[in-house]
Amino acid sequence: MIRVENLSGRWGDFSLKNITLSLEPGEYRAIIGPCGAGKSLLLQCVAGLHPTHRGRIFVGDEEITRLLPERRTFGYVPQEPSVFPHMSVRANIAFGLRYHRVRGEEARERVEDAIDLLHLRPIADRTDPTSLSGGEAQKVVLARALAIHPRALLLDEPLGSLDYQSRIEVSEALTEISDELDITVLHITHDYHEAAKLADTVTVMRDGAVMQVGSVEDIFWRPANHFVAEFVGVDNIIPVRSSSNGTLEAEGLTLHASCPVPRGDLWATVRPRDIVLGEAAAAMANSFPATVRQVVDEGFVLRIVLQSPGPQLVASLPKRAALVPPRVGEEITVGFSAESVHCFAGEED
Amino acid sequence: MRGQLLSPKLLVIGLLVLAAIHAAAWAIYPDPGTLAVMFCVNGFVWAMGLIYAGSMPAMRLVWYAVGYGILFGVMVVGAQAPLLLGIFGPLYAALYRTPKILGYLLILAFSVVFIPAYWFQTVVLVSALYAVVVQILPQRHQHFAVGAFAFGFILLAGVLMPLLYLALQSSPQTLWVSATREDFVEALANSFLTSTISTLIVLLFGVPLAYGMARLQFRGKEIINSLIDLPILIPQSVAGIAILVLLGPKAPAGQFLLEHFGLEVSGSYLGIIAAQIFVSSPFLIRSAMNAFEEMGPGLENVSRSLGAPPLSTFTRVVLPLGSGAIFSGAILTWARAISETGALMVLAYRPFTVPVYSFDVFTQYGLDEARPASIVLLIVCLWAFIVLRWMRSSVARGFFGREAVS
Numbered sequence: 001m002i003r004v005e006n007l008s009g010r011w012g013d014f015s016l017k018n019i020t021l022s023l024e025p026g027e028y029r030a031i032i033g034p035c036g037a038g039k040s041l042l043l044q045c046v047a048g049l050h051p052t053h054r055g056r057i058f059v060g061d062e063e064i065t066r067l068l069p070e071r072r073t074f075g076y077v078p079q080e081p082s083v084f085p086h087m088s089v090r091a092n093i094a095f096g097l098r099y100h101r102v103r104g105e106e107a108r109e110r111v112e113d114a115i116d117l118l119h120l121r122p123i124a125d126r127t128d129p130t131s132l133s134g135g136e137a138q139k140v141v142l143a144r145a146l147a148i149h150p151r152a153l154l155l156d157e158p159l160g161s162l163d164y165q166s167r168i169e170v171s172e173a174l175t176e177i178s179d180e181l182d183i184t185v186l187h188i189t190h191d192y193h194e195a196a197k198l199a200d201t202v203t204v205m206r207d208g209a210v211m212q213v214g215s216v217e218d219i220f221w222r223p224a225n226h227f228v229a230e231f232v233g234v235d236n237i238i239p240v241r242s243s244s245n246g247t248l249e250a251e252g253l254t255l256h257a258s259c260p261v262p263r264g265d266l267w268a269t270v271r272p273r274d275i276v277l278g279e280a281a282a283a284m285a286n287s288f289p290a291t292v293r294q295v296v297d298e299g300f301v302l303r304i305v306l307q308s309p310g311p312q313l314v315a316s317l318p319k320r321a322a323l324v325p326p327r328v329g330e331e332i333t334v335g336f337s338a339e340s341v342h343c344f345a346g347e348e349d
Numbered sequence: 350m351r352g353q354l355l356s357p358k359l360l361v362i363g364l365l366v367l368a369a370i371h372a373a374a375w376a377i378y379p380d381p382g383t384l385a386v387m388f389c390v391n392g393f394v395w396a397m398g399l400i401y402a403g404s405m406p407a408m409r410l411v412w413y414a415v416g417y418g419i420l421f422g423v424m425v426v427g428a429q430a431p432l433l434l435g436i437f438g439p440l441y442a443a444l445y446r447t448p449k450i451l452g453y454l455l456i457l458a459f460s461v462v463f464i465p466a467y468w469f470q471t472v473v474l475v476s477a478l479y480a481v482v483v484q485i486l487p488q489r490h491q492h493f494a495v496g497a498f499a500f501g502f503i504l505l506a507g508v509l510m511p512l513l514y515l516a517l518q519s520s521p522q523t524l525w526v527s528a529t530r531e532d533f534v535e536a537l538a539n540s541f542l543t544s545t546i547s548t549l550i551v552l553l554f555g556v557p558l559a560y561g562m563a564r565l566q567f568r569g570k571e572i573i574n575s576l577i578d579l580p581i582l583i584p585q586s587v588a589g590i591a592i593l594v595l596l597g598p599k600a601p602a603g604q605f606l607l608e609h610f611g612l613e614v615s616g617s618y619l620g621i622i623a624a625q626i627f628v629s630s631p632f633l634i635r636s637a638m639n640a641f642e643e644m645g646p647g648l649e650n651v652s653r654s655l656g657a658p659p660l661s662t663f664t665r666v667v668l669p670l671g672s673g674a675i676f677s678g679a680i681l682t683w684a685r686a687i688s689e690t691g692a693l694m695v696l697a698y699r700p701f702t703v704p705v706y707s708f709d710v711f712t713q714y715g716l717d718e719a720r721p722a723s724i725v726l727l728i729v730c731l732w733a734f735i736v737l738r739w740m741r742s743s744v745a746r747g748f749f750g751r752e753a754v755s
Contacts (some may be wrong), residue, residue, distance in 0.1 A: 068653075070652040073656070076654035078647050
């Protein structure tokens, strides 16, 4: 649906390095990365709000690289709140219709459809949109973008400026939109939770370059490199070296992994939730004693820092009613399965 | 126990003592009427003091006595005007329970006693300062800011003093006579007409210029940015001379205008408008530019990607959102245009505008004749300014604002 080919350029402090991107029709793609990764810039290039010096952008077979933004028919939602404050809710939603030759009865229908789609009925008659809550306003913005029947939605941190409740509200609306309309969505965010929740596929960017593309499953469970692993919140990233019999040698520890192990210096990851503590751990493929260094109560889970004979590990223990939490200084058996170990090559970030 | 007399016995004793003192004062101040008034005042203050004694802490009673002592000293001993105490004494006693209002009373009293020639202006200015200080005084952490404000207020008072003084210098009859003089009315009409046209022309060109400046980044922008403020820097007479040199009858441009359009810049409406535009344009441009910059390109980008071409985006999004600031800028521009004098004296002494007219009357007939005209212009401009400021908040929004549901 949307195809970006070899997009490069430098604008002020931001740059894009040979970005290639390809979205299937109906795909929900999240682009994640830290601040300054060039995500917004990429989105603005697709929307036509930034000149593209090198590279080409296509929608289907049509090249739109040189097309003015008003001719691209994308539903662009910028980072900052963007309801037109001087127009009523309905006027906001109807804003773009006249430029797409939708008038009169048809326009009215489009507005009402968009209102229904985003469940805006209760606030549809508001004349002063500055009285809307953050979540409501963002839904009006989405309705306005959808009313023109865009070829794709381009969302720049659409939940960024919202409080917790509104985030849930708007992200539910987004899920509903992409399910019901089967519309292609390009969603920029720096929050990997948001990406995991909403997206089908994820692109990880850093310093204007693509670090990894894949399904949510791929990114979170099989990060391609140290940066991606760290960015999506993998806690235990252990430097290891592969041995000839297929095990991974960490400093003072041998790990058994079920994944294919390439040769040489590698990184191994284990999810904190996959780490089992106590007697049940003894029977697992990887099992060793460790000392409890720190226990942090995070509300629903306990985060436990462990000192193994080799590296330091973090385990995460869901709090239950009858749980006896480990004490600091306690010797404890730690274990995890071979399936929970994932490894990849590459430099440290 | 509010309003309860502490003890009737003390009241009677006090009144007797006061009567004795006033009788004794006969020796140094042989004026029975004044002494009678003073006795009444002091008696009243004593009685009120006894009432307060029932409900106030001792310290505040001491201050009550000290305050009255000061008032007495200032009015009777200092100003030798015991009858003033006849007015302020009872007011002081009655208002002591509400110290905030008491403050206004003290300001009034001291202004009348110490600055009798300018008492009204002093009361207005000091009361304004007092009104602010009293609001903020309970916020202890803000005391430095209050001090800074009070110190800086001296400047504002210096600016307002002559205007306040001038405003009270003529009787309403004199004002009416000079306000209805034919040449004054004509000058006033000229002033309003030309400054309004100037403002409209500045709007027509200034808003697009401001928009371009706010949105574009280019080399040399800083230079153009400072050139916009240049007219504020240039002496008005120099501005007038510069325009005259360019467009006057001896210059090629002036000749071209005269021959092809019959337009002459010196001594004409054209000249007045040219001079007013020259001096007043920075205010609008600056204000509009700030508004456009503050707005940022976000909403415009949205409008564009919703399909609106640049011109539609400008008229439907940028202008309505900037209208408040543009209106404010236009008010300042208009005010600057109508008050322009220096350039007009060089460029277009006639037809008269009010500032030049008052100057003309001043040079021909002196201060007494120029005063009423100046006051009328002051009042008219002030009211026009107030009305426009008020319109900025209410009308501007309704006028540019809401867009009908399509």
